[in-house]
Structures are given as C-alpha cells and as structure tokens.
Amino acid sequence: MGTNYYVTVEPPCPTCGRGGEDAHVGKSSAGWRFLFASYRDRGIISASDWKEVIEVAGGFVHDEYGGKLSLEEFFDKVERKQDSEHPTNEDFGPGGREPYEYDDEEGYRISRTFDFS
C-alpha cells in the first residue's frame, strides 16, 4: 500500500524510446512519514542528496501511476507528512528499526533496504 515515487536519472532514447533508467526516490504511505530510498553506491543517503539528484535530472519526479510533480511540489508533500507517525522499534521485528531505516540529519526517514516498495 502507498505510492512510490521515481526520478528519471537517464532518459530513454529520444528516437526509439528504449532504455533509460528510473531511480526509486521512495514511498508515501497513509499515516506515516515519507520513506526515502537510499543508494549507498551512488552516495544518496539523505533527503538533501535526493534534492540534488532530482535537480540534476531536470527537477521532476513521477509516481507509479504516471503523475508528474516538480521538485517543490514533491517536497511540499513530503513536508506535510513529517507530522505523521514515526515508526518505533516495535513496528519492526526483533532487532528493531535500525537494520531497516534511519533518520537523516534533517529528520527524514531513509530506508536501508530496497525491498520496501
């Protein structure tokens, strides 16, 4: 449940429309703070890293249903969700929250795993 957001980091071929690459920015779930993905191998480990990536990619994200949002619209949405529930250790299995996600220095939730979509 929820809505996944993506940024096109490499556009498809303008001639044939093939190729291209989307990066998974994260997931919006009702009642929870936005959960950002992370790409440690690319140095994307915080919401501000994502801002930079989205800017470089042209300033837009899209959701899994094809909706397009500007960087500003997207972060407005994320901001509004920052008042929502924050998961506690009890919401995860034994070992708690730590193996799955953390808060970046601005308080945004960042996932450590890729299997949360």
Ligand SMILES: [Zn+2]
């Ligand atoms: Zn082509």
